[in-house]
Amino acid sequence: MNEKYAKPYFESFMVALSLSLLPIKIFSYVVPFVALFWFIVRSSSGRVLQRTLMAITGIVVLLGFYYIIYLYQGTSFLLGNSVVAIFTYSTFFLLLVIPGRGISSAFSYEKYAPVLKWIILIEGIIGILQFVIVTVTGITYIINGDSVQGTIGIDAILNGNAGFGNQIFVISMIFFIFLFIPYVLQQRKYYYVVLIGLLSIMLAGVLHVFVSLVWALLFTILFYRKNLIFSDLSKIIGGVAMALLMLLPLEFFFPGISKTTAVFFQIYQDRDSPKFEAMDNAFDKLPEQYPLVSLIGLGPGQYSSRAGLISSGNYYGSKMNFLPNEVSEPFRKLFQHTWLEYTHGSDRYGNSTMHRPFFSILSLFAEFGFIGIGLFLGCILYFFMKIRLLFVFFKERKNKVNTYLAFAMGVLLIMLVFISTFENYLETVQALLPGMMLFKVLYSQLLTKAKQKPQEELIQKELVSA
Structure with a gap:
């Protein structure tokens, strides 16, 4: 992602984040394409448009392959269902077509972290309030943990249908919190934001996601050792x-x-x-x-x-x-x-x-x-x-x-x-899209910084050259 891509990518992230936090359910599957359209327009990138068309061509070829194979086998292949799959997996389509090399210092981790702070704070407070309302009022048509959905399921208590919102809420919040904690440790403040976020996802009580997180934490601790x-x-x-x-x-x-x-x-x-x-x-x-x-x-x-x-x-x-x-x-x-x-x-x-x-x-x-x-x-x-x-x-x-x-x-x-x-x-686009977009840009930033030579080495070379 070169310099001209950095700002459009940040804007696309904000578009994806804003739309993904709305209670839009099935229409959430078009959000990655909205974000991609915004990126292409704002970056005026023929390269990204070309990559998008190539990806679409690849998908058409893949669907044609399946259609021919199963036509020969005597089994019907439903093209309409495959088109729906393009939308449900659209998070990864967006990540694939947008290039990921380089990052502007003006839109580095320090630019994204304040956004995460406010999102965690707002979503966390709303989630806690949802839990408190159900607990205090004694509502029985929805479980108190299931009501913790933030803005994704802001109407869950009213319509009495928890749906899938609390799981989406927890997964997206885990991405936000884990990628925000390094900023907190660097700044040595905003600990309260992390605590509010953690409290909200604990109140949601989505145990299988917590267990998955614990397993992932242990796995990473073991395998990120220097010599394994x-x-x-x-x-x-x-x-x-x-x-x-x-x-x-x-x-x-x-x-x-x-x-x-x-x-x-x-x-x-x-x-x-x-x-x-x-x-x-x-x-x-x-x-x-x-x-x-x-x-x-x-x-x-x-x-x-x-x-x-x-x-x-x-x-x-x-x-x-x-x-x-x-x-x-x-x-x-x-x-x-x-x-x-x-x-x-x-x-x-x-x-x-x-x-x-x-x-x-x-x-x-x-x-x-x-x-x-x-x-x-x-x-x-x-x-x-x-x-x-x-x-x-x-x-x-x-x-x-x-x-x-x-x-x-x-x-x-x-x-x-x-x-x-x-x-x-x-x-689940709403659960993954903002977090994976953030993951992509931070991965790009880490690669860029790892390739940069230390300032002391550059100064030493300049002195030798002089």
């Missing part, structure tokens, strides 16, 4: 203790919630669980009936992804004229029954995310095969190790802010993998 040797037992024990302490406030606000952690392991083994049934169908029965699934999947939007669910016309409770409102043959034969069983079993499953028969890792396999799974995990591993090198680089040079930033980014990257084993989170 686990000889420093004190740091490992300290990391485990810190991770456990993060869960204690949840037990205070929601007594007995820690006991439910056992469910995380049971749902993948309980044969009566919708999640187990969905996994058995996707990983065992689906490849038996459609042999190419293991390699390339059924294609985007054809199975259990959010695109597939939305395209069915039943995800939002009623059919919408601008949606395909149809399902693929594999969806109908192997997934629809499990989904409906979960949907109508609210007394048993309580609309719990842990029991939902769909999650991103499963959907990636069913729709893109092992190639899709490999690309996703390969990208995560590549960037994780690159950021680890940056962490070691800045730590050796005692650059605390960039060291903390690299560590926080590593944690968030791994958390993204863990939460993908619970729900179709890779397709």
Whole structure:
């Protein structure tokens, strides 16, 4: 991202952030394209427009490939569902087409951090107030934790439908808080902002996201060591203790919630669980009936992804004229029954995310095969190790802010993998878009700073030259 891209990118981030925090639900999937349009217009970049057209061409070729393959196999391929998938995965489309090299000093981390401060403060206070209102008034049609949604679900208490807002709220706030903490440590102030943000996400009580965060924290602590040797037992024990302490406030606000952690392991083994049934169908029965699934999947939007669910016309409770409102043959034969069983079993499953028969890792396999799974995990591993090198680089040079930033980014990257084993989170634009846009620009900044030569070395060279 060269100098002329820095300001347009910041403006696009603000556009994406502002729209993503609104209660717009299905229309949130167009936000990445709005932000991209703003960036192209403001930067007057023919290069980005060219990359966008190339990406669109690549998508068209990919869809054509799936269409021809399954036409030959005698299985219908629903193009409308694939178009919906372009929108549900649009966060990554935007990240792909905008170049990421370089960053202007005028729009560096110090420019983004004050924005995060106000967002965390405002969203955190609103979330806390939502919890207090439900608790004090004794409202029973919505659980107090589910009401904590910030501006994303500002109307949740009024309409009595919590929906998915508290999970989106928690994930987006974790991105904001973790990427804001290095600034707090540098400035040695604004601790109250972090505390308010943490309190709000704890009140939301989305345990599976917290557990994913703890796992990611421990994973990063272990693998971001300089030599990858686990000889420093004190740091490992300290990391485990810190991770456990993060869960204690949840037990205070929601007594007995820690006991439910056992469910995380049971749902993948309980044969009566919708999640187990969905996994058995996707990983065992689906490849038996459609042999190419293991390699390339059924294609985007054809199975259990959010695109597939939305395209069915039943995800939002009623059919919408601008949606395909149809399902693929594999969806109908192997997934629809499990989904409906979960949907109508609210007394048993309580609309719990842990029991939902769909999650991103499963959907990636069913729709893109092992190639899709490999690309996703390969990208995560590549960037994780690159950021680890940056962490070691800045730590050796005692650059605390960039060291903390690299560590926080590593944690968030791994958390993204863990939460993908619970729900179709890779397709939640409101939860990921602002945080991932911020992640991209900060990663670019760390790379740029790592390539810059120290000022002392430059001065010494100038003296020698003179």
